[in-house]
Amino acid sequence: MSSTSRSQLFGDLDVTAQLDAPIGAERTWFGIGGKADALVSPQTEEALVTLIERCAQSSTPVRILGKGANLLVDDDGVDGVVVLLDTPAFSGLKFNREGRVHRLHAMAGADLFKTVNELKRQGLAGMEQMAGIPGTIGGGLRMNAGGSYGCIGDTVDTVRCCSMSGEVLYYERSQLEFSYRKSNLPECIVLSATFNLEPDDPVAVRSRVSEIWAAKKASQPMADHSAGCAFRNPLDRDGERVPAGRLIDEAGLKGLAEGGASVSTQHGNFIITDPNATASHVRRLMRIVQDRVMDHHGIRLEPEVVIWERTGITAE
Ligand code: EPU
Secondary structure, eight states: OOOHIIIIIITTTTTEEEOOOOEHHHSSSSSSSSEEEEEESSSSSHHHHHHHHHHTTOOOOEEEEEEEHHEETTOEEEEEEEEEEEEEHHHEEEEEETTEEEEEEETTTTTHHHHHHHHHHHHHHHHHGGOOOSSSSSHHTTOOOOOOOEGGGGGGEEEEEEESSOEEEOOOOGGGEEEEEEEHHHHHEEEEEEEEEEOOOOHHHHHHHHHHHHHHHHHTTTTBBOSSSSOOOOBTTTTOOOHHHHHHHTTTOOOOOTEEEOOSSSOTTBBBTTTOOOOHHHHHHHHHHHHHHHHHHOOOOOOOSEOOOOOOOOOO
């Protein structure tokens, strides 16, 4: 990114910025992949909204980086601006009470693990289904993150977000729709959200959370580098959702390797990486798995992992 683009986009804004930031290696769970031309952390909502507006006006690509839990950055890195919502203005949790309902106000960059831990501490029920799901509140809402115990859309009440042209939008529960790994939020940057929770015995909340963690530890390769499930669970010919992990397992692909990337021998839907892996190894392995599952089951797997690559759009 040229110094002119840089100063026009965020030179006068309340942000911290890092150029050629190694986001793939340092900020994704895979720990592989290239750099971001510019990694920008806004200190205020105003700075974020102005930055988004300017990026829209100059056709500069913008991407939001959460915890990098579900992300593969291409080896050549990414252009434009990568926004990190890690400053205090974007990571807080606040609570207030209306009768029996306890409302959680969560900022978009708040960590899901920390959120579930805080609810355990306070004895608030309604978000245990998010135990063990990595990521942020904002990223989680965009893709309706979750697992077999439920998803984030089950408990959310309102969402505030910023459109890709810099307009602040507000959605009530009645306007929100969530389905499997999908929400009806438009392409936007979530700013904050509220969740309605109920008081419960902290011991009971803690034991529900522990149960989910134990099931996850028993079935998933948690000690390895991965981005969680590589593929979405697809629909079969009868319209039933089937586990991608089982389809990959039945196709005999566990342990299959491409360079430093391999299909976990523990759970078929996890691609794990060793220190020699590159993003290209993972992408090639994903294509091989898709082809083999198609040959074996006649079902096309779609990636759940988000892949970032250069757009080739130059902001000038
Ligand atoms: N299975 C196999 N072989 C395998 C893996 C799974 O036969 O190699 C079978 C299991 O025995 C089970 C079924 O497939 O009968 C489903 O497996 P699992 O319970 O592990 O659930 P999943 O559908 O593979 C989903 C989410 C996970 C989430 C878990 C647990 C998706 C794509 N995956 O996995 O989310 O952790 O439920 O709640 O929806 C993620 O989002 O990154 C992720 C890992």
